[in-house]
Amino acid sequence: MLIVGVYRMKQGSADGRFLMWKVAAGAVSPHPFEGVGWQNVAGAYGMAQERYFASGTASPGEILVADAPEYVFNEYLQIAIAYGWGWSLLMIAVLIGAFVSAFRNGRYGIAGSVAACAVVMTASYPFQFPISILTIGAICIGAFIGRSELSEREFNINMEGRFPTATSKRHGYLPMRLLLIAISLGGTIFLTIDCKKFEQNVLFQTGLALHKSGQWAKSNGVMMDLLSHSSDPMPLNIIGKNYTELNMRDSAEHYLRRSTQRCPNRLYPHYLLMKLYLRQPADSTVARREAKILLSTKEKVSSPAVEQMRKEATKLMHN
Numbered sequence: 402m403l404i405v406g407v408y409r410m411k412q413g414s415a416d417g418r419f420l421m422w423k424v425a426a427g428a429v430s431p432h433p434f435e436g437v438g439w440q441n442v443a444g445a446y447g448m449a450q451e452r453y454f455a456s457g458t459a460s461p462g463e464i465l466v467a468d469a470p471e472y473v474f475n476e477y478l479q480i481a482i483a484y485g486w487g488w489s490l491l492m493i494a495v496l497i498g499a500f501v502s503a504f505r506n507g508r509y510g511i512a513g514s515v516a517a518c519a520v521v522m523t524a525s526y527p528f529q530f531p532i533s534i535l536t537i538g539a540i541c542i543g544a545f546i547g548r549s550e551l552s553e554r555e556f557n558i559n560m561e562g563r564f565p566t567a568t569s570k571r572h573g574y575l576p577m578r579l580l581l582i583a584i585s586l587g588g589t590i591f592l593t594i595d596c597k598k599f600e601q602n603v604l605f606q607t608g609l610a611l612h613k614s615g616q617w618a619k620s621n622g623v624m625m626d627l628l629s630h631s632s633d634p635m636p637l638n639i640i641g642k643n644y645t646e647l648n649m650r651d652s653a654e655h656y657l658r659r660s661t662q663r664c665p666n667r668l669y670p671h672y673l674l675m676k677l678y679l680r681q682p683a684d685s686t687v688a689r690r691e692a693k694i695l696l697s698t699k700e701k702v703s704s705p706a707v708e709q710m711r712k713e714a715t716k717l718m719h720n
Contacts, residue, residue, distance in 0.1 A: 417466040418474050418524060424450045425473040429481045436484040440599040440630055443471050445482050447632030451662045464665045465699065469633040471598070472529055476522040492588070498581050499544035514540045531593045538589025545582045599630045608639060617643035634660040638670055645677055653677055666701045668694075672710040675717070692717045 408415050428442075428449035437445045447469065453459060454467070473479050481489035496519045503512035518527075518537045527533035608623035621643045624636040637660035644653035654677065660670035671694045678688035692714035700707050 413466060416462060417468065420463050420466055421446075421470055421473050422475055422478060424453050425475065425478040425482060427453060428473075429478070429486060432482075432485065434485045434487065436488075437482060439483045439596050442473070442479060442482045443599070443632040444629040446470065446473060447628070447634075447663055450632065450664070451659055454665050455662045459665075465701065467664050467666055468701075469631075469664055471632070472526045474524055474526055476526065476528045479526070479528060491584070495541060495581060495585055495588070499541040499585070502578070502581075503544035508544070511540065511544045515544055528592060528596050529598060531596075534589060534592045534596065538585055538592075541585040542582055542589075545578050545585065601627060601631050601633070604630075605633075605636065608636070612639050612643055615646075617646045632663070634663040634667055634670065637663065638673060641670070641673055641677075645673075645680070650677065650680075666698070668698060668700055668707055668710055671695050671698070672713070675714065679717075689718060 425446060428445045430449075432445075450467065454464070459467075473482070477489050477493065480492055496515060500512050500515040500519070503509070503515060518540060521527055522537075527537065604623060604627045608620045608627065611617075611620035611623060621640050624640045624643075627636045637656045641653045641657035641660065644650075644656065654674065657670045657674050657677065660667070661674075671691045675688050675691035675695065678684045678691065695710055695714040696718070
């Protein structure tokens with residue numbers, strides 16, 4: 402009942418996370434072993450979301466909640482996209498090992514902390530912040546460096562002449578414990594250094610400025626570079642507008658179609674397609690189809706820009 406209540410309270414957010422996890426799992430498939438690199442995760446996610454919505458299997462609810470996230474709200478999937486499934490599974494193994502180690506040694510506070518970290522990593526994005534990476538790493542290392550305490554019964558047996566057996570048992574765990582500590586420390590240092598967010602804004606603003614100044618080919622070069630780092634459909638829109646100005650209609654249509662598939666609840670690419678089809682040689686039938694989509698699609702957030710696009714679509718439909 403608690404789970405259902407929490408879901409109902411934030412249903413839109415929960416549905417958005419479910420969609421992101423489904424799409425993110427598909428984003429791993431093209432690079433399951435080597436990954437794409439941390440700063441290319443958003444770009445890989447955007448491509449995967451295009452493929453998913455182009456397949457026609459998405460539900461109306463998924464179309465409505467689709468967005469262009471910078472991270473996938475699940476660090477296990479984020480690591481899998483960035484570095485491959487192997488590293489994600491290793492991270493899960495370290496977390497399980499840390500929990501078991503702390504719990505067996507009676508360090509229940511540390512065990513609970515490991516469990517809390519594992520849960521937060523399932524539905525949030527702590528690896529976007531170096532302090533969170535360092536904290537999770539320190540908790541795991543703390544779980545492994547706790548001493549293994551022999552029970553009173555084992556201690557008595559040792560004193561009765563079985564000390565070598567108990568000692569070998571205790572030392573048998575030491576190499577594995579040291580290995581897990583080394584993995585945790587190395588992983589923490591690596592992630593703290595490597596997991597830096599790609600600053601998209603400078604590149605996007607540069608491409609946008611080139612577009613507005615009429616340097617459409619140069620603008621496309623900048624926006625093409627941005628696609629590998631961003632899940633946002635706006636670079637696709639700018640590329641489509643650039644090709645429209647260059648009178649390359651097929652290329653403009655291709656990138657604007659990609660934009661409609663990347664985030665199908667966005668109306669702007671349909672508006673750009675409508676305007677594209679009204680250019681000479683005009684194709685009023687296809688332009689009306691896009692106008693109908695503009696008028697019938699439920700927008701995620703209403704705005705004056707949406708109202709203006711719909712006014713133009715209404716005018717076209719009545720001509």
